[in-house]
Amino acid sequence: MSENRKTQILILDDEPIVWRRLKPALEKAGYEVEAFTLSSKAMKRVQEKDFDIVVTDLKMEGIDGMQFLSEVKSRSPKTEVIVITGFATMETAKESFQKGVFDFVAKPFKRGELLEIVKKAEAKVRQ
Amino acid sequence: MTFFDKLKKVFMGKRHRRQVPFVLLFKTFQGLLEKNNKILDSIAAMGDKLGGDYVFDKNYIISSCEEMSDLVYKLIYDLDTITPNKYLDLYDAFQRINHEIQEELAGRAVIAQADYVIPFETISRDFGDVVGNKIANLAEVNNILGLPAPEGFAITTTAFKAFMEYNKIWQRVREEPLTAEASEELRALIDQGSLPPDLKRALQKSTEQLQLRAGDKKLFLAVRSSAWGEDSIHTFAGQFKSCLNQPVENLVASYKEVIGSTYSSSAIEYRASKGISEDEVVMAVGCQRTIDAKVSGVLYTLDPTTPEREVMVINAVWGLGAPLVSGQVPGDRYLLNRTPPHEIEGLSVRHKLSMLSPKEGGGTEERSVPEELQMKPCLEREEMLRLAEIALVIERYFKKPQDIEWALDETNQFIILQTRPLNLKTQMASLVCNLTESVQEHSVIFRGKGHIAQRGIGAGKVVIVRDDEDMDDFPAGAILVGKYTSPRLAKVVPRASGIVTDVGSPTGHMATIAREFRVPTIVDVGEATKILRPGQEITVDAEENVVYDGRVKELCYYEFTEEPFEESYEYRLISRVLKKIAPLNLLNPRDKNFAPGACKTFHDITRFVHEKAVEELLDLEFHERNMGEPAKKLKLSVPLGLVVIDMGSGLQESAEGSEVEPDQVVSLPLKATLDGMMTPGMWSTEPVSVDLGSFMSSLTRTFSSSLATPKYLGQNLAMISKEYMNLSLRLGYHFNIIDAYISDKVNDNYAYFRFLGGVTDLQRRSRRARLLAELLEAHDFRVDVRGDLVVGRIKKLDPARMVRKMKTLGNLVAFTRQLDVTMVSDAEVESSKEAFERLMARAIPESK
Numbered sequence: 017m018s019e020n021r022k023t024q025i026l027i028l029d030d031e032p033i034v035w036r037r038l039k040p041a042l043e044k045a046g047y048e049v050e051a052f053t054l055s056s057k058a059m060k061r062v063q064e065k066d067f068d069i070v071v072t073d074l075k076m077e078g079i080d081g082m083q084f085l086s087e088v089k090s091r092s093p094k095t096e097v098i099v100i101t102g103f104a105t106m107e108t109a110k111e112s113f114q115k116g117v118f119d120f121v122a123k124p125f126k127r128g129e130l131l132e133i134v135k136k137a138e139a140k141v142r143q
Numbered sequence: 144m145t146f147f148d149k150l151k152k153v154f155m156g157k158r159h160r161r162q163v164p165f166v167l168l169f170k171t172f173q174g175l176l177e178k179n180n181k182i183l184d185s186i187a188a189m190g191d192k193l194g195g196d197y198v199f200d201k202n203y204i205i206s207s208c209e210e211m212s213d214l215v216y217k218l219i220y221d222l223d224t225i226t227p228n229k230y231l232d233l234y235d236a237f238q239r240i241n242h243e244i245q246e247e248l249a250g251r252a253v254i255a256q257a258d259y260v261i262p263f264e265t266i267s268r269d270f271g272d273v274v275g276n277k278i279a280n281l282a283e284v285n286n287i288l289g290l291p292a293p294e295g296f297a298i299t300t301t302a303f304k305a306f307m308e309y310n311k312i313w314q315r316v317r318e319e320p321l322t323a324e325a326s327e328e329l330r331a332l333i334d335q336g337s338l339p340p341d342l343k344r345a346l347q348k349s350t351e352q353l354q355l356r357a358g359d360k361k362l363f364l365a366v367r368s369s370a371w372g373e374d375s376i377h378t379f380a381g382q383f384k385s386c387l388n389q390p391v392e393n394l395v396a397s398y399k400e401v402i403g404s405t406y407s408s409s410a411i412e413y414r415a416s417k418g419i420s421e422d423e424v425v426m427a428v429g430c431q432r433t434i435d436a437k438v439s440g441v442l443y444t445l446d447p448t449t450p451e452r453e454v455m456v457i458n459a460v461w462g463l464g465a466p467l468v469s470g471q472v473p474g475d476r477y478l479l480n481r482t483p484p485h486e487i488e489g490l491s492v493r494h495k496l497s498m499l500s501p502k503e504g505g506g507t508e509e510r511s512v513p514e515e516l517q518m519k520p521c522l523e524r525e526e527m528l529r530l531a532e533i534a535l536v537i538e539r540y541f542k543k544p545q546d547i548e549w550a551l552d553e554t555n556q557f558i559i560l561q562t563r564p565l566n567l568k569t570q571m572a573s574l575v576c577n578l579t580e581s582v583q584e585h586s587v588i589f590r591g592k593g594h595i596a597q598r599g600i601g602a603g604k605v606v607i608v609r610d611d612e613d614m615d616d617f618p619a620g621a622i623l624v625g626k627y628t629s630p631r632l633a634k635v636v637p638r639a640s641g642i643v644t645d646v647g648s649p650t651g652h653m654a655t656i657a658r659e660f661r662v663p664t665i666v667d668v669g670e671a672t673k674i675l676r677p678g679q680e681i682t683v684d685a686e687e688n689v690v691y692d693g694r695v696k697e698l699c700y701y702e703f704t705e706e707p708f709e710e711s712y713e714y715r716l717i718s719r720v721l722k723k724i725a726p727l728n729l730l731n732p733r734d735k736n737f738a739p740g741a742c743k744t745f746h747d748i749t750r751f752v753h754e755k756a757v758e759e760l761l762d763l764e765f766h767e768r769n770m771g772e773p774a775k776k777l778k779l780s781v782p783l784g785l786v787v788i789d790m791g792s793g794l795q796e797s798a799e800g801s802e803v804e805p806d807q808v809v810s811l812p813l814k815a816t817l818d819g820m821m822t823p824g825m826w827s828t829e830p831v832s833v834d835l836g837s838f839m840s841s842l843t844r845t846f847s848s849s850l851a852t853p854k855y856l857g858q859n860l861a862m863i864s865k866e867y868m869n870l871s872l873r874l875g876y877h878f879n880i881i882d883a884y885i886s887d888k889v890n891d892n893y894a895y896f897r898f899l900g901g902v903t904d905l906q907r908r909s910r911r912a913r914l915l916a917e918l919l920e921a922h923d924f925r926v927d928v929r930g931d932l933v934v935g936r937i938k939k940l941d942p943a944r945m946v947r948k949m950k951t952l953g954n955l956v957a958f959t960r961q962l963d964v965t966m967v968s969d970a971e972v973e974s975s976k977e978a979f980e981r982l983m984a985r986a987i988p989e990s991k
Contacts, residue, residue: 031200033713036706041686041687044579044686045579124197131687
């Protein structure tokens with residue numbers, strides 16, 4: 017991918033406060049960010065556009081995070097997915113990693129922590 | 144009957160006290176301590192979330208509360224096992240507090256919804272729904288920022304609803320979509336309506352109270368709208384009526400006039416155009432004492448027409464501000480640079496012929512301006528400066544450019560009449576479009592160092608504050624850089640646009656104050672005072688934890704485009720539930736209020752339970768009752784009344800009777816701790832000179848003049864076995880718990896040290912906390928400081944090294960037990976640290 021293009025990130029969390037707090041932090045760090053509360057809308061968006069990095073919650077109404085990330089990974093295997101969840105269990109973590117998730121973060125987390133992970137994911141995408 | 148009542152009845156039914164086998168008792172006590180620590184940790188962890196570093200959602204708040212309530216309940220249950228039926232009132236306290244938390248979580252704010260009238264001084268922004276945002280904002284300006292605002296009270300939306308019900312006007316409003324024609328009819332209905340008797344009484348009481356404060360002066364009120372939703376999403380600017388300078392006799396008529404304006408034809412049309420349902424319309428009304436204004440005006444903290452110039456605009460007229468606000472007269476216009484020293488960038492003085500003044504007997508009248516004032520600027524340069532500083536304090540707090548109505552009174556004091564956010568989203572977008580590039584142009588001084596105590600962005604000149612320096616000349620808008628987060632710095636916090644400290648904790652006292660004023664704060668950065676130069680311009684980005692060289696304009700403006708975290712529902716919810724969880728009100732166990740009924744928070748309950756559990760185990764009668772378990776008094780050369788309970792092989796078998804010699808102690812951790820305490824010189828027996836300040840602060844806590852009398856130091860307990868020790872110490876009012884296990888199984892070895900409280904003021908206590916933390920850290924403990932609570936942990940060392948660490952803890956206990964009384968300055972921390980290390984080196988050179 018070209019060096020000049022900004023890294024494209026999609027955030028999906030049914031709690032708006034989560035992406036409201038993440039989006040500005042990522043934008044300030046130079047990323048281009050789209051954020052969604054509804055998984056159905058996010059699903060539509062990833063079918064239109066390949067993102068470099070997807071940050072998603074797991075437990076949501078309708079299409080849940082596991083389904084969503086499976087779809088993302090199958091459409092665009094290069095996309096790195098970061099899971100953020102308030103209900104972290106060994107099983108969900110294991111399942112996520114089996115699906116090729118880049119990292120798995122338990123809520124609540126510090127914004128700096130997620131930024132670090134995004135940076136690492138970006139490095140991998142840009143390889 | 145609730146579950147708790149049933150439980151209570153079951154327990155109350157048994158008149159005789161249960162006999163508790165000692166093994167169960169001890170297990171329960173250990174469980175209780177564990178829960179106690181968990182609760183305190185999780186209170187601190189929830190408090191951390193206020194800093195702004197974390198991303199969390201409502202689920203987190205709910206599950207944290209659930210977990211906490213479960214632990215507190217079990218804690219009470221543990222105490223009940225140890226002291227059967229003795230403190231059953233705790234269940235009531237628990238139920239009450241838990242219910243309040245549940246109500247908060249369910250979104251039913253525990254504001255007295257039924258109140259018709261609320262005095263301004265008890266209002267916070269959580270009252271927005273009942274008093275309208277206009278009043279809620281102004282009340283915070285006064286109650287939190289301490290800026291002068293008119294005295295008065297709010298007539299709530301509840302009162303409005305009651306009035307509409309009482310006079311059966313609701314039906315008319317809901318009958319059909321309102322047209323402009325309905326306006327007149329509704330206003331007439333309101334005008335003819337009468338006040339519900341309760342509302343009448345409440346108004347009378349409030350005006351009487353206000354009159355009392357006004358003294359002999361006749362009371363006049365400005366009666367102004369504060370509609371629900373006004374000043375937040377929709378501005379409704381100028382659509383509602385205000386009645387100025389009304390005598391108390393006119394209050395009811397004015398009230399009806401103001402709420403009648405809810406149905407002015409322009410307001411009805413505005414709502415129809417915005418799709419606002421008439422059902423949502425409720426009006427609160429503010430009643431403010433009339434200000435004798437010499438000069439009045441409006442200030443925009445950022446000129447909306449040319450935001451890129453970074454100037455603020457002041458418009459001013461002689462007398463009252465109404466003609467200016469309504470646009471009848473233009474007034475003087477001053478442009479001031481936003482950055483201190485606020486250079487004047489533009490000055491247009493108008494020819495002012497008339498002014499509005501309060502009329503004697505009530506109402507207002509137009510007067511002509513005396514000739515010598517007609518061409519004179521309404522504000523002097525000094526007054527402009529003062530006003531600019533006040534305005535920026537408000538802007539920093541609300542984190543948005545503000546539109547402020549102000550008045551300058553006869554005593555030359557600025558009074559804030561109203562403040563609301565300027566909506567500059569579109570203008571801002573163009574200012575921050577090159578954000579990434581411009582951020583990259585500035586060099587980073589720190590990144591990711593320290594902890595964010597309050598989020599936000601602040602730019603300004605560095606002022607390094609040494610501790611004992613006079614802080615009165617701290618320039619407004621500067622960045623406060625200090626070594627410590629001393630509570631002493633608190634008084635300059637509101638004037639700072641950012642704070643950076645070398646050491647400190649995000650949950651410490653000063654962090655709390657920084658949060659109260661919402662000043663961006665990063666603590667524990669390390670060497671800020673060494674690296675930053677006085678006068679250097681920096682930008683503190685306490686969002687991403689970065690400090691930039693220079694003023695990163697775009698960052699400051701970017702913040703204006705964001706919804707402030709403090710305004711988010713989640714932030715407000717967690718701060719509300721924390722009020723029922725975190726504050727500690729039960730301080731002194733000898734106080735008569737130290738009782739279940741006085742518990743206001745989960746922290747109070749936790750504190751009470753811990754105190755009573757330890758007390759019970761210290762009660763010798765209690766031990767006889769419980770099958771004569773061996774509780775023995777340890778004979779020590781220092782005045783530490785220590786009772787030892789041997790759980791198994793902790794004492795030599797030869798130890799008989801009720802007293803035991805130190806050399807009969809076998810328990811490895813206790814032996815080492817005692818060694819440490821007895822190290823020559825550590826246990827200072829010199830009489831402590833208590834200076835007046837600390838004496839005064841301890842008077843309220845029935846402080847005995849000498850800390851060294853054995854009688855005073857009676858409440859100490861060690862539970863031991865060969866490898867284990869749990870030591871609960873109360874030296875003065877300090878609480879000290881040391882819990883340790885030492886055996887050959889290196890992986891099981893640990894020592895846990897917890898220290899809390901003290902008799903002197905908070906400042907000295909936090910100095911002592913800092914000293915303890917630094918000493919523990921110097922001796923390899925993992926240290927956590929929260930306010931004046933210090934926790935040190937160490938584990939998995941071989942027995943010989945564990946023993947040395949226990950000795951160090953013993954040294955620390957002896958050395959620091961009365962230090963806060965002497966901690967009069969920060970310099971004491973350093974000299975005490977050196978003294979301690981000297982004593983240690985002398986006593987145990989082999990450990991170095």
